[in-house]
Amino acid sequence: QKAPEALREEVFEPFKEIRNSIDAMRFMAENKGLEIDASFSDPEGVQVVGDSFRLKQIMINLLSNAIKYTRDGQITITANLTESDGRVYLDVKVADTGAGISLKNQGMLFNPYYQVSGSKPGTGLGLYLCKHLVTLQQGKIILESQEGKGTSVTFTIPYKTYN
Numbered sequence: 001q002k003a004p005e006a007l008r009e010e011v012f013e014p015f016k017e018i019r020n021s022i023d024a025m026r027f028m029a030e031n032k033g034l035e036i037d038a039s040f041s042d043p044e045g046v047q048v049v050g051d052s053f054r055l056k057q058i059m060i061n062l063l064s065n066a067i068k069y070t071r072d073g074q075i076t077i078t079a080n081l082t083e084s085d086g087r088v089y090l091d092v093k094v095a096d097t098g099a100g101i102s103l104k105n106q107g108m109l110f111n112p113y114y115q116v117s118g119s120k121p122g123t124g125l126g127l128y129l130c131k132h133l134v135t136l137q138q139g140k141i142i143l144e145s146q147e148g149k150g151t152s153v154t155f156t157i158p159y160k161t162y163n
Contacts, residue, residue, distance in 0.1 A: 005136060007050070007051045007054065007136065007137060008050075008051045008052070008053060008054075009049055009050065009051070009160075010049070010050070010051070010052060011047050011048070011049055011162050012047065012048065012050070012052035013045060013046060013047055013048075014046070014048055014050075014052075014055060014079070014081065014090045014159070015040045015042070015046065015079060015081075017052045017055050017056050017059070018038070018040075018055070018059055018077065018079055018092065019038070020056065021055075021056050021059035021060050021063060022036055022038055022059070022063065022077065024060065025060065025063040025064065025067060028064070028067050029063075029067050029075065032067060032070070032071075033072065034067060034070055034072070034073065034074055034075060035073075035074040035075070036063075036074065036075045036076075036077070037074055037075070037076045037077070038076075038077040038078075038079070039076075039077070039078050039079070040078075040079050040080075041078075041079065041080035041081060042080070042081050046081055046088070047162040048081075048088045048090070048159035048160065048161065048162055049159060049160035049161070049162050050137065050157070050159035050160065051137065054133045054136070054137060055090075055157070057129070057133055058130050058133050058134060058155065059092070059094075061126040061127070061129055061130050062094040062126075062130060062153050063075065063077075063094060064126065065126050065127065065153075066094055066095075066096035066098065066151070067096075069096065069098040069099050069151070070096045070097055070098035070099075070150070071098065071099070072097070073096070073097025073098070073150070074096075074097055075094065075095070075096045075097075076093075076094075076095045076096075077092065077093070077094050077095075078092070078093045078095075079091070079092045079093075080092075083161065086160075086161060087158045087159065087160065087161065088158070088159045088160070088161050089156055089157070089158050089159075090156065090157050090158075090159060091154065091155075091156045092154065092155055092156075093152055093153070093154040094152065094153050094154075095150060095151070095152035095153075096150045096151055096152070097149075097150045098150050098151060099147070099148065099150075100145045100146045100147040100148050100149050100150050100151055101143075101145040101147065101151055102147050106143060106145055109127045109143055110127050110128055110131040110141075110143075111128060127143070127153075130153070130155070134155045134156075134157060137157045137158070138157075138158055139155055139156050139157035139158065140155065140156050141153065141154070141155040141156075142154050142155070
């Protein structure tokens with residue numbers, strides 16, 4: 001039996017981590033002629049207590065997939081923070097104008113090693129890992145896609161407030 005994975009607890013700015021992840025992936029996007037557009041609901045500098053490294057891992061995986069499966073167009077990231085019951089909820093949506101995924105394949109996407117047939121090279125662990133990391137933090141992740149119209153992945157992670 002595997003030991004439970006420890007989550008780090010640190011004070012960090014979620015929007016700054018998301019921005020850093022976008023900056024890390026921008027070169028890959030620009031190489032394909034894709035634009036990355038990001039909008040944030042709040043002013044910069046909102047701090048929470050949680051695991052910034054896990055957030056970056058999720059973002060890098062989602063951005064990597066979006067870039068990999070988008071031939072032209074753009075990737076749009078929207079991020080919002082809302083406070084309720086003494087927690088801060090981070091909602092992030094990563095949407096692309098890529099190939100999209102058929103309904104019959106969508107149910108399998110969060111399974112380990114699953115890849116849509118004829119898809120790009122990779123381990124097939126990206127979405128599985130994202131779901132695992134989001135769930136580990138008591139969050140939720142949802143994928144919506146239409147063939148030929150693109151895909152969006154939305155996740156919510158609750159963090160402790162930092163005063």
